[in-house]
Amino acid sequence: MNSDLNEQIRVLALRAFESMCFMFEMDDDFGDGDMAIATDYKDSVVIRFDGDVNGGMLISASPDLRQAAAMNMLGTDDVDEQHKKDACFELANIICGNIVPLLNKNDGVSFIQSPRTATKVEASGAAFKGFHEEVVSLSLDEGTCEIRVYYL
């Protein structure tokens, strides 16, 4: 683990959640979420990137966080599964777009693909065997989230 990079990822992710979803970091003892990240790989979002740096970013959010993110981003309580997916896709897009420049070498350019639902192999991390890995766990006031960044 690269502790500087890990902290930068944490700060960028928290900023995205604050700005886009009005969610804030909490101590574990005070959060009202269920403190469990997604257990179904279909609830994990992956974004691949290639070019100067190759890899991918995975976000797995707890069910309550997915629900609250969609509600806060849309400004309505009436959200469905597609809304939750869209909210996670957009958050992943923003977080990954901010992280990739940190990973680039020699001011190069990397191309970030569109977010999509992770496959089982991606969600387990097996698709990124041999890559560097950074894992950031966030405990927010509306739920929990784990971000894994793999890069070469």
Added chain:
Amino acid sequence: MALNVLVVDDSALMRNIVIKVLKLSDIDIADIFQAGNGQEALEQLNNNWIDLMLLDINMPVMSGLELLDIVRANPETKDLPIIMVTSESQEKRISTIEQKGAGFVHKPFTPELLRDQILKATGVTHE
């Protein structure tokens, strides 16, 4: 001057957020139009008077950069103020956008940042 704004993003959710932030930005807005990709945006530009376009980059059918090229090549729209709203933050990619004569707002963004970029792009003086 109240602005007619076209918001172009393939994510309806993101369009909703951009519009929400736009309304909080204290910019005088007349009408807000929406498009889900570059092709739909061209149709909106043909059918409506647009003063400002807020444009995502990565979209299906026609990307924001493709649309930007088309708009800049058209004598009727070549001077349209355009602000790219994107999570892209790699310097080389940003300079490509700026060379094409578009402003840039980086996600996540605040109403204040969006307002500053709109004032810069449109030349409207804010009182």
